[in-house]
Amino acid sequence: AQTVTQSQPEMSVQEAETVTLSCTYDTSESDYYLFWYKQPPSRQMILVIRQEAYKQQNATENRFSVNFQKAAKSFSLKISDSQLGDAAMYFCAYGDNTNAGKSTFGDGTTLTVKP
Amino acid sequence: DTGVSQDPRHKITKRGQNVTFRCDPISEHNRLYWYRQTLGQGPEFLTYFQNEAQLEKSRLLSDRFSAERPKGSFSTLEIQRTEQGDSAMYLCASTGPLPNSNTQYFGPGTRLTVL
Numbered sequence: 001a002q003t004v005t006q007s008q009p010e011m012s013v014q015e016a017e018t019v020t021l022s023c024t025y026d027t028s029e030s031d032y033y034l035f036w037y038k039q040p041p042s043r044q045m046i047l048v049i050r051q052e053a054y055k056q057q058n059a060t061e062n063r064f065s066v067n068f069q070k071a072a073k074s075f076s077l078k079i080s081d082s083q084l085g086d087a088a089m090y091f092c093a094y095g096d097n098t099n100a101g102k103s104t105f106g107d108g109t110t111l112t113v114k115p
Numbered sequence: 116d117t118g119v120s121q122d123p124r125h126k127i128t129k130r131g132q133n134v135t136f137r138c139d140p141i142s143e144h145n146r147l148y149w150y151r152q153t154l155g156q157g158p159e160f161l162t163y164f165q166n167e168a169q170l171e172k173s174r175l176l177s178d179r180f181s182a183e184r185p186k187g188s189f190s191t192l193e194i195q196r197t198e199q200g201d202s203a204m205y206l207c208a209s210t211g212p213l214p215n216s217n218t219q220y221f222g223p224g225t226r227l228t229v230l
Binding site: 004033035037043044045046047050091093095097100101102103104105106107108 | 148157218
């Protein structure tokens with residue numbers, strides 16, 4: 001079974017600064033997906049960024065980028081120019097590439113952005 | 116595209132009562148997932164449907180839980196004889212056709228409180 005570990009329960013960053021959230025996972029599969037989701041307090045979970053395991057190039061979405069190290073099974077999220085609206089719980093998730101396509105989530109990292 | 120919707124958003128019930136939740140996925144999405152999220156943890160997979168067929172159930176889904184997706188459209192999750200341990204957020208997600216068929220779009224969740 002796959003597992004996802006987020007070792008930082010809480011992180012804080014100064015507005016306009018850069019922060020990196022860590023994630024490691026364990027799997028015996030070679031083809032899969034990785035995701036970062038954002039869940040603001042009492043609000044809906046939304047996708048921040050996704051990475052296909054077969055792609056070597058790290059995914060980027062505006063201020064969000066990942067550092068995907070397949071051999072090390074590491075998938076960190078970098079948020080540049082942090083904004084107050086980035087404050088939320090961030091979940092790292094592993095998505096299997098079978099017909100099921102279900103996701104396994106880490107326990108999340110709470111990000112605080114200080115003005 | 117109105118996104119994934121869930122109803123009700125909040126449910127308070129007494130122990131021993133039955134409750135039913137509804138999820139309406141994005142209209143063209145053929146796969147639908149149910150997850151449970153307890154406070155301070157990431158979502159945990161419960162079950163998933165491809166069209167109207169329930170193809171996988173987690174061991175978390177005890178025999179008090181039943182899910183249906185008649186006609187492959189909306190889905191319901193019923194919990195019979197609720198227990199205090201069932202208190203959680205119940206999330207529904209759906210996925211659609213390629214190229215992003217492994218990206219799950221989440222609804223706002225139903226927060227269940229069992230007194």
